[in-house]
Amino acid sequence: MKRVSLFQRSLLAVGTGLLIALAVSATLGYVYVLRPLAERSADDFSALLVLSARTWAELPPDTRPAFVEELQDAHALAVSTPVRPASVESIQAHPYLALLHESLHRRLQQEEDLRLSESPPGQFHVDVRVSEHWLRFSFTKQRITPRPNRALIGMAIATLSTAFLVAFLLARHVSAPVRALEASTHKLATVGASAEVPDSDIRELHNLGRAMQAMANEVAIQQQHQQVLLAGVSHDLRTPLSRMKMAIGMMEDDLPSTVRQRLESDIAEMDLLIGAQLTLSRAQQVEAAQPISIQTVLQEWVDAEQALSPIPIRLRMSADLGERAVASTALRRILGNLIQNATRYGATEVQVVVRKRQQRLFFAVRDNGPGIAPELRDAVFRPFYRIDASRQRATGGAGLGLAIARQLAETHGWRLRLVNRAKPGCAFWLCMD
Numbered sequence: 001m002k003r004v005s006l007f008q009r010s011l012l013a014v015g016t017g018l019l020i021a022l023a024v025s026a027t028l029g030y031v032y033v034l035r036p037l038a039e040r041s042a043d044d045f046s047a048l049l050v051l052s053a054r055t056w057a058e059l060p061p062d063t064r065p066a067f068v069e070e071l072q073d074a075h076a077l078a079v080s081t082p083v084r085p086a087s088v089e090s091i092q093a094h095p096y097l098a099l100l101h102e103s104l105h106r107r108l109q110q111e112e113d114l115r116l117s118e119s120p121p122g123q124f125h126v127d128v129r130v131s132e133h134w135l136r137f138s139f140t141k142q143r144i145t146p147r148p149n150r151a152l153i154g155m156a157i158a159t160l161s162t163a164f165l166v167a168f169l170l171a172r173h174v175s176a177p178v179r180a181l182e183a184s185t186h187k188l189a190t191v192g193a194s195a196e197v198p199d200s201d202i203r204e205l206h207n208l209g210r211a212m213q214a215m216a217n218e219v220a221i222q223q224q225h226q227q228v229l230l231a232g233v234s235h236d237l238r239t240p241l242s243r244m245k246m247a248i249g250m251m252e253d254d255l256p257s258t259v260r261q262r263l264e265s266d267i268a269e270m271d272l273l274i275g276a277q278l279t280l281s282r283a284q285q286v287e288a289a290q291p292i293s294i295q296t297v298l299q300e301w302v303d304a305e306q307a308l309s310p311i312p313i314r315l316r317m318s319a320d321l322g323e324r325a326v327a328s329t330a331l332r333r334i335l336g337n338l339i340q341n342a343t344r345y346g347a348t349e350v351q352v353v354v355r356k357r358q359q360r361l362f363f364a365v366r367d368n369g370p371g372i373a374p375e376l377r378d379a380v381f382r383p384f385y386r387i388d389a390s391r392q393r394a395t396g397g398a399g400l401g402l403a404i405a406r407q408l409a410e411t412h413g414w415r416l417r418l419v420n421r422a423k424p425g426c427a428f429w430l431c432m433d
Helices: 006-058 061-075 095-108 148-190 203-250 257-282 294-308 328-344 401-411
Strands: 078-080 114-118 123-130 133-140 290-293 313-317 323-326 350-357 360-367 415-419 427-432
Touching: 006 061, 006 095, 006 123, 006 133, 006 148, 061 078, 095 114, 095 123, 148 203, 203 257, 290 294, 294 313, 294 323, 294 328, 294 350, 328 350, 328 360, 328 401, 328 427, 401 415
Parallel strands: 313 350
Antiparallel strands: 078 133, 114 123, 123 133, 290 323, 350 360, 360 427, 415 427
């Protein structure tokens, strides 16, 4: 399911509402304002044309040139007497001329006494028959002052621009408190109850923030109780385990070797599980970041892992990593778990890759082992999950290495994921913002 941000949804909702309001207001404005103005203007213009035609017909021939000159100067109308009228043309492309034609038709009563034409484009002619003569009035687009279509288009463009700006500002204003709450929620999930949820003057967000803060405090208290309980259980269990080890050693001559080995293996597995569970619990504690030299420290870590590993571990990193404030113990534990996981499950070579993209650091542990099936790429991060369930925990691990690595990453706000490789093997990438 595709997710959209609150800003996008608010922008869409506000923009849609404004567009509907624009369409309604534009329609009402056209019907009740622009069109009546255009009709009134066309009616006044038609009255001028009819009156001018009748006046011209009633004037003596020697005074008509002066009247024609006055119409040209006062009303931008050129008057001529064509031999025959222009042919009838479609005027639907010019709404104003259609209104002018209707008004002239009402005044002249007879359609055959009227012709409207355009030649050349932008030059309009109105031919009116008076007595036995045809009189032609010519004018340009500049003479037609009201232009409802252009006015409507201009108003639509201006209103659309204003609507988009208003929708953008309103959506940002609505989503800003939620974005702040989202950021604080992320801090609560990573840093814990020590992060403060910003207060908001919006009642619902204020109540939500207080509830989240209370929930984070309650979770922090529960985590503390859990750690204390696990520490107590660890102490209470390891003490009898130690006594059992001593008892087995004292009974070495009375027990068959197979029974003794089985008991020792079970005790070792129980001890391993207790230690792994405590480690997983401690992975939920946030470590303070300290500035370190990434290149120097990483080289030391890889050298230390190489000293304990039977397979080669190669380090590849860029030269511009510099210093960075990092929870170094958590980072080393993550990389160490990933390297040990590759060593334990059949890899013959491990590569540790470090890249820097803008302000982000990317750490990768790549191996050439048998790889992990796509359907198991999420399951391997679950606690106590092992692909080869038949292996002994004492030799094959407790199934918590990758779970601890991901828990440490999530606790510190990092992202750990398993990606596909073109070659056989696994590639675990850790992204650090």
